Amino acid sequence: MATVLVTGASRGIGLGLVRQYAAAGWSVLATCRNPAGAHALRGVKGDVTVEMLDVEDRPSIEGLAKKLAGTTVDVLVNNAGIDARRREYRPASGTHRLEINTPEWEKVIRVNLIGPYLVTTAFLPHLQRSAEKLAIYLSSRMGSISLNKEGGFYEYRTSKAALNMLVAGLSVDPHYHGITFVAFHPGRVKTDLGGEDAMLTVEESASRLISAICHLSPENNGSFLDLSKSSLPW
Secondary structure (H helix, E strand, O other): OOEEEEOOOOOHHHHHHHHHHHHOOOEEEEEEOOHHHOHHHHOOOOOEEEEEOOOOOHHHHHHHHHHOOOOOOOEEEEOOOOOOOOOOEEEEOOEEEEOOOHHHHHHHHHHHHHHHHHHHHHOHHHHHOOOOOEEEEEOOHHHOOOOOOOOOOHHHHHHHHHHHHHHHHHHHOHHHOOOEEEEEOOOOEOOOOOOOOOOEOHHHHHHHHHHHHHOOOHHHOOEEEOOOOOEOOO
16 A cells, blocks of 8 residues: 655645545555644544644654654655735835745745755655655745746745755755655645635645646656646746
8 A cells, every 4th residue: 555644734735635645545644733633634534644743843853754664655745835924015215015024934934945855854764665756845836936927925935946946956866866856836726825716626736636646757856847747937
């Protein structure tokens, strides 16, 4: 039985992935910061193991990797991610600018970029045991430098652009040879992050994402893809 590990699994796309992987007969390692409060996650039927993991906390990551030593992870889905809270434009020196909270921006970088890197390195031995060896990162079109025509959302955009660079770097690093690293844009999804006017439901995005992941091959290593597996510009 294949095994998938999903970070940020208590809600949104992460929860959708857990439900659909479990329904398809996968063994699912579902991680989140507060398992006791993750009632929807704990209610998912199937071979689902809920584990505590805080992607901002290195000891938490390394502790879970040690706890799961000897476990094979076929697909690692780095899903956990946040955005900064939006602020109104305020006048400053006769112009308008967006108020940026530096500690909050730093938190976005820790969760969206540093966390996935630490999870990847901690679970490298688990991935290397697998025949699949797939490391997936939920990025965004908003992290595309080429597609950015309007600015704004600097915390989120920069974190996802950096995540894309991380995926590109890991894909050519000899230390990680044999693993397929792919960044995905999951579409704009009706979640706390995507908003209610988004085009896709969680179920639609998760279903299409799983289908795309299942059809990946080593030739896709280092790609930035949408749900149809079409390449997106960096």
